[in-house]
Amino acid sequence: MAVIRDVMPAFELFQPATIDDALNLLDKHGSEAWVMAGGLDSFDWLKDRIKRPSVVVDLSQIKELTGVKEWNGGIEIGAMTTLTDVVRNPIVKEKFSILATGAESAASPQIRNQGTIGGNVSQDTRCWYYRSGWKCYRAGGNTCFADTPTAINREHAIMGASRCVAVNPSDSAPALIALDAKMVIRNKSGERVVDAENYFIGPALDIRRMTVLLPGDLLVAIRIPSTWAGAKFYFEKVRDRPVWDFPLVNIAAAMKVNGDNIESIRMAVNGVAAHPVRLTAVEASLVGKPRNAASADAAGQLAIQGAEPLRHNGYKVPLLRNLVKRAIRGVEEAKWA
Amino acid sequence: MGIIEFAKSPWGQDVPIHIFFYLIYVAVIAGLTFFIGHVIWLRYFAKKEEFADSTPPGEVAKLPAEIKRHSLPARLFHWVQAGAMLTLLFSAFLPKVGVRFEWLQWHWIAGVVLTVSIVFHIIHASFFMNFWSIWPDKIDIEDAGRRWKRSQGEKAPAPRRFGKYPMENKMYHLAIVLAGLSVTLTGFFMLFRIRTPLFTRNSYMFGDMTNGLMYTLHGLAGVGLIALIMIHVYFALRPEKLKISRSMVYGTIKREHYAEHHDPKRWVAEAE
Ligand SMILES: Cc1cc2nc3c(=O)[nH]c(=O)nc-3n(C[C@H](O)[C@H](O)[C@H](O)COP(=O)(O)OP(=O)(O)OC[C@H]3O[C@@H](n4cnc5c(N)ncnc54)[C@H](O)[C@@H]3O)c2cc1C
Numbered sequence: 001m002a003v004i005r006d007v008m009p010a011f012e013l014f015q016p017a018t019i020d021d022a023l024n025l026l027d028k029h030g031s032e033a034w035v036m037a038g039g040l041d042s043f044d045w046l047k048d049r050i051k052r053p054s055v056v057v058d059l060s061q062i063k064e065l066t067g068v069k070e071w072n073g074g075i076e077i078g079a080m081t082t083l084t085d086v087v088r089n090p091i092v093k094e095k096f097s098i099l100a101t102g103a104e105s106a107a108s109p110q111i112r113n114q115g116t117i118g119g120n121v122s123q124d125t126r127c128w129y130y131r132s133g134w135k136c137y138r139a140g141g142n143t144c145f146a147d148t149p150t151a152i153n154r155e156h157a158i159m160g161a162s163r164c165v166a167v168n169p170s171d172s173a174p175a176l177i178a179l180d181a182k183m184v185i186r187n188k189s190g191e192r193v194v195d196a197e198n199y200f201i202g203p204a205l206d207i208r209r210m211t212v213l214l215p216g217d218l219l220v221a222i223r224i225p226s227t228w229a230g231a232k233f234y235f236e237k238v239r240d241r242p243v244w245d246f247p248l249v250n251i252a253a254a255m256k257v258n259g260d261n262i263e264s265i266r267m268a269v270n271g272v273a274a275h276p277v278r279l280t281a282v283e284a285s286l287v288g289k290p291r292n293a294a295s296a297d298a299a300g301q302l303a304i305q306g307a308e309p310l311r312h313n314g315y316k317v318p319l320l321r322n323l324v325k326r327a328i329r330g331v332e333e334a335k336w337a
Numbered sequence: 338m339g340i341i342e343f344a345k346s347p348w349g350q351d352v353p354i355h356i357f358f359y360l361i362y363v364a365v366i367a368g369l370t371f372f373i374g375h376v377i378w379l380r381y382f383a384k385k386e387e388f389a390d391s392t393p394p395g396e397v398a399k400l401p402a403e404i405k406r407h408s409l410p411a412r413l414f415h416w417v418q419a420g421a422m423l424t425l426l427f428s429a430f431l432p433k434v435g436v437r438f439e440w441l442q443w444h445w446i447a448g449v450v451l452t453v454s455i456v457f458h459i460i461h462a463s464f465f466m467n468f469w470s471i472w473p474d475k476i477d478i479e480d481a482g483r484r485w486k487r488s489q490g491e492k493a494p495a496p497r498r499f500g501k502y503p504m505e506n507k508m509y510h511l512a513i514v515l516a517g518l519s520v521t522l523t524g525f526f527m528l529f530r531i532r533t534p535l536f537t538r539n540s541y542m543f544g545d546m547t548n549g550l551m552y553t554l555h556g557l558a559g560v561g562l563i564a565l566i567m568i569h570v571y572f573a574l575r576p577e578k579l580k581i582s583r584s585m586v587y588g589t590i591k592r593e594h595y596a597e598h599h600d601p602k603r604w605v606a607e608a609e
Contacts, residue, residue, distance in 0.1 A: 135345065141344050142354045142355055142549065143545070145347070149541070161532065162532070163441075205437055205439055206432075308532075
């Protein structure tokens with residue numbers, strides 16, 4: 001962990017009251033501006049003096065960005081809605097409980113009271129080499145300090161590594177991908193809506209960013225269509241401690257069954273790559289198959305195809321395989337073989 | 338701002354990590370400035386090209402209408418190299434100016450193609466072509482001096498006709514050799530630092546300083562190549578050079594052009 005140096009470097013603080021004002025500020029200050037939501041990730045960076053923006057745009061005063069409302073049979077969640085409010089929302093609980101479970105598994109109650117859903121999906125990786133300020137690839141250098149023979153890389157990626165082996169730490173992200181959520185992004189030139197699975201990006205596409213957001217962009221809302229409302233859901237997070245700990249690996253699955261057969265399924269995992277991974281091959285292999293131990297076994301095997309563990313994170317391979325099995329067949333069917 | 342960006346290594350050393358990427362723009366501006374400068378030079382200052390001797394008309398008539406300049410393997414090498422080089426430049430620098438795509442796989446594959454084509458070229462040029470025809474010789478250097486003096490209005494004998502390649506071709510080749518070998522040699526070692534099906538990844542072959550210097554040289558040669566390639570394309574498309582450029586497609590130049598600009602004694606015939 002980086003040493004908290006407490007005194008933040010000076011920056012100009014803006015607290016706009018409307019989305020438009022925020023967008024104007026972000027447009028004006030471009031890459032010099034830092035968007036701040038709940039501040040839980042932001043203050044780490046600022047207090048550690050590793051990120052030194054000259055402008056901070058604090059979204060906390062923008063009322064339009066908070067709350068959950070009905071949208072086209074589904075829901076729209078304002079980006080500044082706290083994780084606690086997402087967890088407690090009756091529609092989320094009733095129709096999209098996987099999101100409530102995912103969000104509730106994040107961090108601790110205090111952090112969820114302050115941390116927002118927009119911040120949770122946009123937070124940076126927890127790779128400590130990067131967060132300690134080493135000039136690694138992600139920080140603009142030419143080395144991955146986590147991918148050396150002596151590196152401490154127990155929490156790092158087992159797939160999708162392209163030079164950088166950091167992972168995405170969000171617990172709400174796989175749930176949103178399983179629910180086929182849409183991320184509503186605005187900047188000065190307009191609005192675009194991006195599928196949740198495409199919101200997150202890996203180092204091959206842009207090694208300096210975790211999401212498609214560019215300077216000037218603001219995530220304003222997350223829309224969850226009604227498609228998967230009330231489906232069979234599975235969320236599981238494996239972590240070192242039961243509270244206040246990031247996922248080692250988590251999994252979210254939404255499934256529709258017809259009798260014993262799987263009619264359709266969406267499944268995503270996090271903690272295994274720099275972006276949450278939607279398991280499309282696994283999904284395709286399961287459609288029309290019976291929901292039994294054999295299908296779960298085959299799916300688990302398929303999920304780990306191409307996994308390339310580092311020195312200390314080989315355990316993530318069976319972990320991923322078994323989480324996939326459990327997501328399909330349930331806890332009792334999975335074996336640690 | 339500077340040319341090289343430095344960072345602290347885990348051992349507290351200041352090590353170079355790569356070039357500052359604004360140099361991409363510097364290279365593009367340098368290329369454009371060269372175009373403008375050259376056009377002005379040609380338009381207002383350059384004197385008509387004159388040579389000390391020429392092939393008598395009777396001899397010219399005996400030559401075939403088309404004179405072989407580039408063999409098929411040489412042309413193929415040129416176009417493969419051009420494709421690889423452009424892919425390398427675009428995949429390296431577009432992401433730096435904000436175009437997002439999975440550039441690394443394009444880059445390393447093009448790098449491997451370029452390296453293999455260069456190895457082929459070295460073997461081909463050493464054993465199947467007249468190796469020395471592309472390197473500036475004593476006459477080229479003397480004639481460059483004569484041209485310069487004449488362009489300044491000083492008295493100097495007219496320069497002699499070229500061998501197979503004019504002096505500017507030779508100078509350009511020299512620059513490409515330096516920049517091309519810098520990027521391919523450094524690129525070869527950089528290949529070990531990423532995951533490819535070619536080798537087992539090993540990013541610890543060199544220390545932080547050597548790696549940093551390698552990235553820096555790769556970057557400097559890379560941005561240099563932006564300007565060099567721009568200049569190359571500019572010359573290839575200039576109307577008076579099209580007669581030579583077409584030989585990179587068809588393999589030949591016209592007999593008249595050959596007789597006027599090239600000295601048959603200096604242009605040693607090559608094996609196919
Ligand atoms: C000790 C600790 C433990 C944690 N454990 C977990 C865990 O187990 N699981 C988990 O999922 N999370 C965990 N978190 C993360 C936490 O839940 C927060 O979600 C996260 O820190 C960011 O939320 P925030 O609202 O505070 O955003 P901020 O910290 O303010 O912002 C985070 C990033 O997102 C960007 N951002 C925020 N909102 C927007 C927006 N609307 N548009 C554009 N960009 C935006 C910011 O610029 C910043 O880069 C933990 C955090 C801490 C400090």
